[in-house]
Amino acid sequence: MISDDKKEEIRAAADIVDVVGDYVKLKKSGGGFVGLCPFHDENTPSFHVTPRLGIYKCFGCGESGDVFNFVMEMEGIGFPETLRTLAERYGIDIPEDHSEEDSQETKKREGVLHALKFAGLFYHRQLLESPEAEKARSYLDGRGYPMKIWKNFGLGYAPSGSALLKEAQKEGIEEEYLLEADLIKPSNRGDGYFDSFRDRLMFPIFNPSGKLIAFAGRILNENKKTAKYINSSQTIVYNKSEVVYGVNFARNDIRKEEEVILVEGYTDVITMHQKGIKNVVASSGTSLTSGQIKILQRYGNRIVMIYDADNAGQTAMERGMNIALEQGMEVKLMELPEGEDPDSFVKQYGKESFNDFKKEHAEDFITFTIHKAENAGRMESPGDRSSVIKQILDSIARIPEELDRQVYVQHLHQKTQVYRKGSDRELFQQLDLILSERQKQQRFEKRREDFSRQRNAESSVPMQDEQPSHPADQKEVRTRKRPHYELEIIRLLLQFGENMRRFIGHNIGEDHFEDEQVRTFFSDIMKRHVDGEDISVDHYMNRESPYPALLGDILVDRHTISEKFAKRTGSEFKKDKNPILSAKSAMKPLRLYYCERRKEEISRKIANASTEEKEKMMSMLSKLQKEITRIKKTTADDLFDNPDFLNDEKMKGSETFEYKMKNSIERNSG
Template sequence: MISDDKKEEVRAAADIVEVVQDYVKLKRSGSGFVGLCPYHDEKTPSFNVTPRLQIFKCFGCGESGDVFKFVMDQEGVGFTEAVRQLAERYGVFIPEDENDVPSETTQLREGILHALKFAGVFYYRNLIENPEAEKARKYLQDRGYGREVYKKFGLGYAPSGGEELWKAAQNAGIDEQYLAEADLIKPSNRGNGFYDSFRGRLMFPIFNPTGKVIAFAGRVLGQEKTAKYINSSQTKVYNKSEVVYGVNFAKNEIRKHKEVILVEGYTDVITLMEHDIANVVASSGTSLTPGQMKILHRYGERIVMIYDSDDAGQTAMKRGINIALAEGMEVQLLELPENQDPDSFVKQFGKESFEELKKEEALDFVDFLLHKAGDEGRLDKPTETPKVITEILESIANIGDSIQRQVYVQYLHQKMQKFQKVKETDLYEQLERVMNDKRWEEKRAQKREEARQRINEPVENSPINGGTNDEPPHPGFRTERAQSSRKKPHFEKELIRLMISYGREMVEYICSFTNSKLFEDEELRMFYEDIIERYKKEEDFSIKLYSGESEPFPRLVGDVTLEQHSASERHAEIVGLKYEKDKNPYKTAKSSIRASQISFYRRKLNELADRIATAEGDERLKLMERQKDVKSKLTRRETSDPDDLYPDPEKGVSNEVNEKVFTYKMKGEE
């Protein structure tokens, strides 16, 4: 046990303001500090820290306590571990002694963190000592990194053998459960033992704001046909959507400058920091998320985004603008000279040139989007200019403060006068339409989430949950068993299969003739809407991704991709022809679209017949006219060939199954 004297020594040494500022952006208010509460979402700061009393108190949710409680809550550790963390941070020596018995959850988290720390040391030693790591050392040397950089950033090397980390951890007495929970090892397919998750890669440890290793990123060093980087999977200590690479090194400099520089790569961060540009972070190998932006907003008010000049980089930058504006940050964009990234630019021209370029060339998001549209020639085309205006208004719509939105609309109006005369009132009307669309999309997303939860929620009164056989199920809920036992329309499954197998071009084609109302099956309708949302956000929607999502997606993927019957190889030998399911994927799509529309119009006719039976007067006449129209549409689809109903796409699609998201854009979505 840690003695009371030692606890008080640690409490006296710890600066509660400094500790809290690792998680909350604080502003001085009288004799204390205030900020947005980390325990609940709020827009107006009600979280108070009083240095004199060494306590915090939120007047919104009621949470309060001392520096130990704050660390326990934010780090998910027990009291003893919180004291030891603070003692280590503030240089207070605590002798090893019997600790309090931690809870099961705390013990698991601490075990995972211990395994990750061990792995970090293991990888570092291999980088320094292992002859196999020569290629990693050569790569780092070519980038100008010496051993002091290895040590500062914890760089390492994962041996290629496949079991070295696992065996070393076993010898050190580390429980395999902790290694597996940390995603450092995976169960062997052979049924016994494990293998290392990272093999033959240069390793970048990812730290939380307090400097603990919580994950790794591994970079391939040769020309292998594999992902350039792989990252640790989500764990109990690592949520990749809320982690920013380098924030542990950069947080104090971000506070000092009130500005964070966001780059794409791990080496960009390291090189800039080695050239004394220390307020820099990267988005940890993922697309920028609201959670990551929330982290950055704790430390700074302004964000300067630097992305690659390729299409993927520019798309990511535009998406990042909206996320930053929604978080309430001031946004600037910096485009480096052609064929330069932050790493190469700073090495070639130095810190002063970088700072000067940032000062002179960094643009406000409105200026940047207009500048990009001008470079693309879009502002010279009468048909494109309204689209550019709408895109900028879509960004402005993300700003929470109404006065700020008004200022930016006025600024856009002023800037547009040199290209096209636009009334300010028209801009406000269009902004209102954009915001209404945004609210509608948010409501749709909420309904989809509610539908997903309904699908997954068990029936309380079903026999498998203790009810009796004669008790009817709740009308709003279904068990997974009930959902999966109902036969899903083959053509609806085919549409989903084609979309997740062939990527963005196929989604564009199918969506030009369909919408979610065509789907009779509730689960497939939800699946369809989820794919569309991911498409719009330019996120992955592959078979691989959905197979790893929560239920019902893995089950639905199996349902739409696996067939009970398929043509045998023997049959191919006999008839001399090999059956290819998707020899022409678009032909399959046309047939499935036609079948879906036929099914939809038949359901409509049944629905109209029921309504006509009870309607009177003008309403009955209108319904009969509608019935006639639907019959006409149904007859056309029943009697026409799919090739006559649906034109061929402008662009073909390969027969390769989609494992990555293509960058092809929908027609009209510039």
Template structure:
């Protein structure tokens, strides 16, 4: 594991504006930077970066956080991958924490395999571009496919020489160990002499989502009928073919931004689409589509468009993957190319605009596609038509969302001219074994819905008020928590004449201390679970990091709090987008009256809670005996007096919340 010292150094060194500037064109806006959202298409900039706070906020998508959060969102790195990326960018040496011997050995093995794979990619690529054999055979092949030098560079395409051990000999000469050449599958062991697995093939490196080389696909260029046309790296510690997608590293940003992923079958399909200008495309690399591959896409988008060859047999074979996609809760469309065409050949000879138009006009809903594909076989045969309908309902049954299932049932009913009732009955049998249990479940869901609906209509206004008050408390802690302010305490004392009078005392507090002590005094904790957790986290931070400000907290902002925190912190910054000052509109800063602002929020929360107590007592009143009712009257009267005293402390009568 990466040591805490390294992580702290990374957060201290990395500058959010510099890192994001590598991916987004930023322009200065006052003390901040702004730019177009990298997560959505927009014409007016709503993406803001705060160098002072070291956070960013995308108002179009609602995403936000610190520098690591950006890399995890934009580049889809894991947390350790983001830390390693930043360490490499800022030349920070990575320290590893103490591990068991077994953990160290496993980590060393995997890292060594990654290093060998990276060396192999560079070796094959350089051989393709700079050796006579590579240029004459490999480069010529890629040029015949229409690939440009830029495309070859982008995908790291290469060539493995025809000699039996050219790569192995080169790797061993560079100091790479034979055991790792063999464990990655690059070298095949043999007692007398190990040899290259991919000799005489053009090479396609297969990357992880973060860009590490996992394995290779190699295509033979000779007419040797005994050799496989395509050869992939074997399964290893770093390469699991059912868990990777070819092109995911190059496509991830386009997939996330366009909110759609085109799924094809082969390496050249992906590459040709990229070269045609369509980058949100990946391939299953000739393997049957798996749930792990689908979940990989699901990290980027909920929408998949499966692209099939015009070949009928290929369509029938590939259509099985649709049910898996539906089962993962994703939206799927299908687009087939004309007979004799595949994504590679079609993209090669079609302009960008025509290709986009074809995909948009011919992408069908999976129900329509299945019907159009299989109805020809059924024709006037009732048995085959029944089997087709059953097959379509089988696909619908895989969809987790009930509303979507019902919509697709309606569509299937319309297309196949069969009653919805029959289809629903068939669907019920497929989704659940016991129809009675389904009916019970539906009733429970309906009943639960009615209860929630009724409760919501009663409580929404109340919850909204409490939500806003609690959010204001979090806002104050984030913006001004470490500031020292003069606060007024109103004390009730008995004077010499025996009368109770208010005594005003002034005392300095840290803002976070004032809020914490006030809520402790009232024995109140925040009702909203997120705000409660965030409140506790912030108070703990301030107690442990006195006089250090909020900046260090933001640098290592917990992921669970990132969106809410950046929403709050960047709300004021968003005003800069509108240039109010330039229009002679000047907004009063809360910082100028922070003690009063804090006091008013605390008192408002007290008022709200007192009003709630009063209302609860009033609701209990009719159910109580006469003696108990008198007690309730006294309690209600006392709470009303307390409320009057509260409003007097801030010099004005506040509105009633309940």
């Protein structure tokens, strides 16, 4: 069991801006940082990190929490593994054994990650020590990679036979985790398992935070009739469409250069790193996906693509270019001299020559496409010219920002003026046609998805009392927006002390809350109030889940309309100028929706009730309806009796607070 003191030591050491920055490109904004939310798709930043409070909050999807929550969500691991991950990162020693319970899915993920880490160390040790690995060592020596590079990139060797399986069994690693990690496969004969990677040079693949999640294995015998490279299959920790090779090594340099260089191969990345070009990653031979682009966009918004000059490479580059444009990235394309790839070019000419070549030859996608078309003779006939221009306009149409599209159309106009002799009007008209067609297609796709979703929902409607059990369903329920008035009640209880807690506790109970976690929060506060225990933001920030995440929802709040209006008019706005009225305003909808839920609940039960029960229920429904009508017609200020105190000095944050009696002359005259 990890002690509370140790948890707090880790929390104090773990800089939330640093940790979140591994996944999100953050920009300073006031007293915090903003960026694109990693939990949902968005083009305008709504994800806020507040280092003073040590929390994050997305105003788009509602996700919030502290540094522990963030790592758990991004890595898909449990709390104990999160503590160990952060402790290792910040050099804090923690005991190995623990007894905290985690879900089966989380335990499986942690087991798979442990198996992969073990395999990485095993393969690396084989490369260094095994006589069988001599051919792998010779291959790496031949490429000019010293042992330092082997270590930095975790290179290894997978021996023939099933050596990994046998070694893992000795260490007590369960076959289930090896199988889930795609490190072993079941025998066709049904008599056990064998190693997935055999007699191959091994390239470990890491996620952005440096966890080993997969492998790529390269054959060493070129005459062998088998795939040159094989990659780990999809697993619970490895989604190949969202993984970019080398991003864990390159992320800080991408931020520094504000640019990422995308190449095709593992050795391209390693060689360029070795020669001092470190803002480089590889698509690992797979077609570039929007998920991979989103990973890169966390660190920089400009991408330079370098693909092979053959047809396959150019087709892949064009497709990748369009995906990057759709994500709003600035795209540059570059071709190396014939017969060269990044690995060979940098080895022969070095870092400075590569940078000079890139500066001169990396072109925006419009200039690059036109130059390629000119070299291929595709700008000579009217038909080919028109086809090339439409191809470029189709790429421009994918850019999300209208201003960016406008700038690129004007750039296309300048580049094609020699061929067209017209204005940019025709280009904008053609772009509008393409955009209109794309919007039609998107609407059609959305209707089809909605229809499919509706049909699936109708075919699997759960019972009323049935709770979602699938992790994805639980995630959907958990990230649904919490009622703002429920969160407001918790804020007031935390902020305004004992008298406020007596006032609110006298008027509402835990059954008034719809959100289960907010209800738990309210119950805990009231229990601590009765027991005379500490009730503060600091206390709950250091508590177990879900308290830190809820504090993110409660404390990190955007400016209200009133605040914006006050700033515009030059007046002063204080959110809690009248805290009691704030409490009444939050309690009114809380009580209203509680009564409406009770009414619905009784209405559902009444059909199956006995005659005697029906009479009682009808009476209850009548009373509830009268109460609902009363709540709706009554102002929040008149709905609840005033507290027995008028001015509480302990209500911090309200320096000018003065509660005026309802029957005062001022109120009546107003």
